[in-house]
Structure formats: structure tokens, C-alpha cells
Amino acid sequence: MVSDPRWCPTDGLVRQLAVEFGTPLYAIDEASFRSKIRDYRASFLKFDAGAVLTFASKANSVVGVLRIAHSEGCLIDCASEGELRAALMAGVPAKDCHLHGNNKSRSELDFAIDQEIGQIVADNREELELILDAASGAEVVLRLAPGVLPITNEKISTGQSDTKFGFSIDDGDAERAVKFCIDSGLNLVGFHCHVGSQLLDPEAQIAAGQILAEFARSMHDRYGFDVKILNVGGGRAVSYTDEQPVPLDEYNDRLVGGVRVALEGSGLRPVLVQEPGRSLIAEAGVTIYQVGVVKDVARSGGGRRRFVVVDGGLADNPRPALYGARYGIIGVSGDGRELGELSPATVSGRHCEVDQLFEDVDLPNDLRAGDFVAVLTTGAYSSSMASNYNRYPRPMTVLVREDGRFSVLQRAENFEEMLSREVLPEDLK
Numbered sequence: 001m002v003s004d005p006r007w008c009p010t011d012g013l014v015r016q017l018a019v020e021f022g023t024p025l026y027a028i029d030e031a032s033f034r035s036k037i038r039d040y041r042a043s044f045l046k047f048d049a050g051a052v053l054t055f056a057s058k059a060n061s062v063v064g065v066l067r068i069a070h071s072e073g074c075l076i077d078c079a080s081e082g083e084l085r086a087a088l089m090a091g092v093p094a095k096d097c098h099l100h101g102n103n104k105s106r107s108e109l110d111f112a113i114d115q116e117i118g119q120i121v122a123d124n125r126e127e128l129e130l131i132l133d134a135a136s137g138a139e140v141v142l143r144l145a146p147g148v149l150p151i152t153n154e155k156i157s158t159g160q161s162d163t164k165f166g167f168s169i170d171d172g173d174a175e176r177a178v179k180f181c182i183d184s185g186l187n188l189v190g191f192h193c194h195v196g197s198q199l200l201d202p203e204a205q206i207a208a209g210q211i212l213a214e215f216a217r218s219m220h221d222r223y224g225f226d227v228k229i230l231n232v233g234g235g236r237a238v239s240y241t242d243e244q245p246v247p248l249d250e251y252n253d254r255l256v257g258g259v260r261v262a263l264e265g266s267g268l269r270p271v272l273v274q275e276p277g278r279s280l281i282a283e284a285g286v287t288i289y290q291v292g293v294v295k296d297v298a299r300s301g302g303g304r305r306r307f308v309v310v311d312g313g314l315a316d317n318p319r320p321a322l323y324g325a326r327y328g329i330i331g332v333s334g335d336g337r338e339l340g341e342l343s344p345a346t347v348s349g350r351h352c353e354v355d356q357l358f359e360d361v362d363l364p365n366d367l368r369a370g371d372f373v374a375v376l377t378t379g380a381y382s383s384s385m386a387s388n389y390n391r392y393p394r395p396m397t398v399l400v401r402e403d404g405r406f407s408v409l410q411r412a413e414n415f416e417e418m419l420s421r422e423v424l425p426e427d428l429k
């Protein structure tokens, strides 16, 4: 039997965390996060000893999280100056980071260059001109659109030709960008692609790795370009409910194998990079909410609906609203009493909009105000996507240490901080 890859805290731990730190609360299990990175690295390096694993900080850019990722041997992928600043604050040297982004500003590029960033992953021609203008000698990697369509939610598909990301290989944009770099003396070192996220079927990503390698090979044949870095992005899927991603070794074996076959006999030996986010941290995180209201209402179309309303929602986890994301959910009594049988419920948040988190999930039939709901697999794209919608301060992140202690990694925002940017002009007072 395959063990559940998701961190699932005991009822006692959920209660303890909720009582000590309040709700809503993001909790990360240190042991689980570290072991996800170790497993991924061990597997990737088994198939390519020179490979490099990078953590995509957009998944979770809490500074303590970045520190752990780096301490486990990951480099850090930053998609903005803010993410780069978070990595620097975590003590990660800029040379261990690369900068993504499909519309980088001049000041963002200048900041990264001043810090001596590892690489800039250039997305478009305008950006190449800006880098050239900065005359820095920074290493440049070109983001390419390999023209593959992954099987995943369309909002997280990025590898197709009809995309805003990168230089298209199919229409010759990628080759023109290589030529531009060579002719203008930019320090081009490699190529990057990212085809999409939560890829349960990794076929498109494997194909993209091969296409990237074939492209590198043809740039070698045509222009003598010696590729140093091939970055095949992130995208590996995780288990939110009962999904079963392809086993890690099979995934890495096929990904690395495809690239190496495409480069065989070319004399090219680039470092192979992956930059997953979700698959390293999602399953190590849980969000704890407190139930405030339970309502039984007539359901349109017949029958009854039990609403379990919690003290969070859209602002701390927009994924259900964005993609209809589903999760494993457990109900925990607030007072330690034994809970009843499971029956369907609709978990709803406290925000305007419908803010329906999860429809028809099984929760104990006697869950009531004061009890807790723990949502599994929320380590990625929850805190990093949080907002202040309806003027709720953003929640705290707590790390459950390997020795059982708790460490606050990010304290909850307070109302003063949330309102600190407001300016009321004199004549409006």
C-alpha cells in the first residue's frame, strides 16, 4: 500500500496549534518539507549527477521556507524583485537565485544585476534590450515556448505556442533571440521552459525537455552556441485528494532520459535544472480554520445543504475560486469530544462573493461552531496568493519543527499594518 504523501496532523495537534496561534493558520511540517526536497534531489541526481534542483518561491515565499529549501541544497527561483528580496532576506546569495518574470521592469533588472543574480531568465525582446542597455555581463537564459499543450487546468498551462510566456520555437522567435544575444554580445548561457503546473500526466513536460534540448543542439549546429544550462521548469503534480502522480523516479528517469537522448553525440553537456514549487511544499502544509456557523438550507434542485462556514476563505486561499481546486479536509472537535459520522457539507468562507471553498465534502455530521477544519496540501499557492480582500489581515505561518516545537515563520498581519498605506488627502478630511 502506498502511504499518504500528505502531511496530516493529529486532531490533538490541530487543536494545539489553533489554540496557541489562532485561526486561520498556515502550518508547515518541517520534516515533511525537508524530506520532499531530499527525495526529489536524490531521485533527480540519480539520473543526472550534475543536475540542480531549484525551489520555485512563488509556491511559498515565506522567508523561513526559503531558508530551509536553500539549506537542503536548492537554488531559488524568483519571479519578481519581491521574491528575490525574500530570498536575500533568507540569507540566500543572489548567485543562487535566478529571476523570472514576463514583464520585468528596468529597476527590477537593475536590482537583480546589482545583487549579482545567478541568471536572468529573459522572456521577450524588450527585456533583452534592457539587459543589453544595463551592460552588465549578467548570465542570460532564454525562456522558450516549446509548443506543447499539457493536460492540466488551462489557467496553469504555459507551454503551448499561444502563450504570453517566452520566445516561441515554432515561429522562429526563439532562434532570432539567440542570434540577437550572440550578435549583441549578451552573456547567453542557456534555455528554459515551463509547460504548466499540477501535471498529472507528465508527457508534455517530457516532450518539452526534449524539444528544448533539440533546439539547443540546432543552435550549436547553426551558430556554434555551447549551451551551459537547460532548465525544464516545474510542474510535477501532488495529491490534493486522491490523485496519484507518476512516481518520482519514473518521472525523472523519463525527463532526464529524453534530454540526454536529444543531446547524444552533440558534445553538449549542459547542467539540467528543474524548478518545482508545488511538489516540494504543497503536501507539507495544512491550513486550519475555525468553524463559526453551521447552517442547514434548502438546496436549489431539492434536498438540504449543510453549510459549514469558516473564518477564512478566498483571501487566504483563492485556488478554489480560481481553478475549482479541491482538497482533503478533516473536521476536528474544538473540545476533544468524539465526532459523529461523516456526511456531506459545503465549506464556505467569510468573504463576500460566494466564497465557496469546497462543495460536498465529507465532514462529521455534528461539527459545530468552535470546532476546526484542517485543509490538507495547502503548503503551496496559499500564503503566497493571499490578499486582504474584505480587509482581513493575512494569517500567520507556523513551522512544526522536527523535534515537535513550533516556530512562527511569519506572524499574522495586524490592522495597523494593513491600513498603514492609506493616505487621506487634506481636502478630503
Ligand SMILES: Cc1ncc(COP(=O)(O)O)c(C=O)c1O
Residues within 6 Å of the ligand: 056, 058, 059, 077, 100, 194, 196, 197, 198, 233, 234, 235, 236, 275, 276, 277, 278, 279, 380
Ligand atoms: C516559470 C515557472 N517555474 C516554476 C513554476 C513552479 O511550478 P510548480 O509549482 O507547478 O512546480 C512555475 C509555476 O507557475 C512557473 O511559472
